[in-house]
Amino acid sequence: VIYPFMKRYTHWPQFILSVAFSFSIPMAFAAQTGRVSLTAGILMLINMLWTIAYDTEYAMVDRADDLKIGIKSTAILFGGDDRFMIGLFQCAVIVLLCGLGFLEKFSFIYFIAIFIAILLFIYQQKLIATRILSNYFRAFLNNQWVGLIIFAGILLK
Template sequence: MSPQAAGDGQVLPDAPRGNIVDSYAPPSWRPYLRLARIDRPIGWWLLLLPCWWSSAAAAASDPAAGPLSVWHLALFWIGAVAMRGAGCTYNDIVDRDLDRQVERTRNRPIPSGQVTTRQAAAFLAAQCLVGLAVLLQFNRFAVVTGFASLVFVAIYPFMKRVTSWPQAMLGLAFAWGGLMGWAAHEGALALPAFLFYACAIAWTIGYDTVYAIQDLEDDVIAGIKSTARMFGAHAREAVGAFYAITIALAAAAVRSAELGWLSYLGLLAFAAHLAWQIRQIRGADSARALRLFRSNRDAGLLFFAGLALDALSRSL
């Protein structure tokens, strides 16, 4: 750990060691960057990947509408970082009292007193403006589609209080890129886009169940509901079922978009990675759960690689 990180005293337990915030950011910036989860990039990767899948699949399915757009991929990356940060800031404002009761979250900027609720709200607004600026670069249909996702974003933080399925609501929000990539390329939606969206929802429920294993004991005390609590000793089997649904829907999406063997190769690599994760799940092992959760970036990138290579091969 760097001297800066050691001197800060607020390094969060689920942040990778040596991350850019704890190691290099000015101390006055750190609470805001932590609100946006810049120290934990896995979140924006998981928000971004369905956008990239759908973009690449649309380009491969309809090369006449244009090749895979590097500009679109870059916009989705900026938008994912901004809107994941906005979503987390909003979530922390809503959950500030619950976060004080959970070991992993009590040192977050708001419950620990580093940032006031009013300051967090102003930071939330700034991030939303960045997201809006990105969204307005797309066609009108994609802009409207993007705004529609805000319904699920607004509802999600409250779900852990009322249902054991908050991961499903997170899926409805985080998987929205499965629609956005297609909408940005085609100016419309079609069956493959909805299948990519459904695939990403199942994937989100699976990996977020793995993530929730970290908080099982504290969640019982705080009364926080989750699929990890609900499935209990059967969490591994439940994650396996959701990952199986993920692959089945991904295969249906690839087939309905009439994609080629490179896309299927990416799908096979994606499936192999998810199968490896299932074999690695061991009860309430928090450290292992966090590692497996983070590994979903690599799983999603394997699928994207196949889709992108398929799109590029058709544009040559």
Template sequence: MSASTLPDTPSRLSLYLNLIRWDRPAGTYLLLWPTLAALWIAAGGFPGWHLLVVFVAGTFLMRSAGCAVNDVADRDFDKHVKRTAQRPVTSGAITPKAALVFGAALALIAFALVLTTNLPTIAWSFAALAVAIFYPFTKRFFSMPQAVLGVAFSFGIPMAFAAVRGEVPMLAWQLLIGNLFWVLAYDTEYAMVDRDDDLQIGIKTSAITLGRFDVIGVMLFYAAYLAIWGVLGAQLGFGWGYFAGIAIAAGQVLWHFTLIRERTRDGCFKAFRLNHWVGFAVLAGVLIGKL
């Protein structure tokens, strides 16, 4: 057989890039935007290049490590779902051990960045790691695993406050609770894509738990997120720029309703995939509000 007729086989590099979703950065943005918003709020403006680099790089590294852990934990489930069956671990292209070693290496690099901050941030990083590792397994027994994901995806908020102020005030936890509702909204949209497969497999998701109330549930989650962050912004004295960002985010939420109301896979996945723009609108409002 000539070289030109040999089947294409992905390189090891491309497999590991696929493992960490290199070509799908939306997940990183979903983590990054609220973290950056928290940094700006905690610092009362630009937090400095050091913390900005630490949190941007750390967010990318920990999201990548989380993908590796998630794929190992879900490999027996993912093979039954068309959308995930060809993931490197599920397909056997990368062994679970190799994926975990790679994920651990990324997490260690992220931890090295955290070590350049302060003791409170270092301490909170252990809690963040524990929640991130625990999340994939909650799909087996918890009816709303998206709530656990919400905590994991919001932990950059208290860590940002710890890095800037050396403590985590009540404001940070209030922002985290608000952001948790946003995660519930977009990850329920994500779960709606795979609901039929998940029902056959037997795992638990918020889309299954909410049943026919899934669409209204998503909209209520969005409303809670924007309401909490809106009220907190008012208490902090943010001006028109911040509330313009909230309004733009709300407009996107209404558009998402049109995408998910028929519960089509394409519509729900599109809503999830573009959700980071909702968070970016709120971040832009914070940045303008702090000018």
């Protein structure tokens, strides 16, 4: 409920969404282990950054209409630097995923999954570079594969 409401007041509704989508991570860790570990914090941050990146791609589809009606988003805030900013968020996700893999001593299979996620992020960057609305949406949808690959990498760690 708060996410669409925040579009009226801040250019960062994607951050609000990222908190909503990510807060279950430390809650699940606390429920299972009785504490919130560094791993839980890193996973939450990864998920938040990724959510901001992919929801900005989604917001790029609606940017022109949002500007007309006065709705705010990171896509509007970033303007012509949108692709660069999404890339920064994606790079931060990859760096943190690698750090998590080293911290938790995950296997080589995990790092193969991260490499595939890198390739998917590069593909998304190529899509949004076209500045074609349908490609912004395709980039957004491509994140289902990023999530699946990262999940598989963690599962097969």
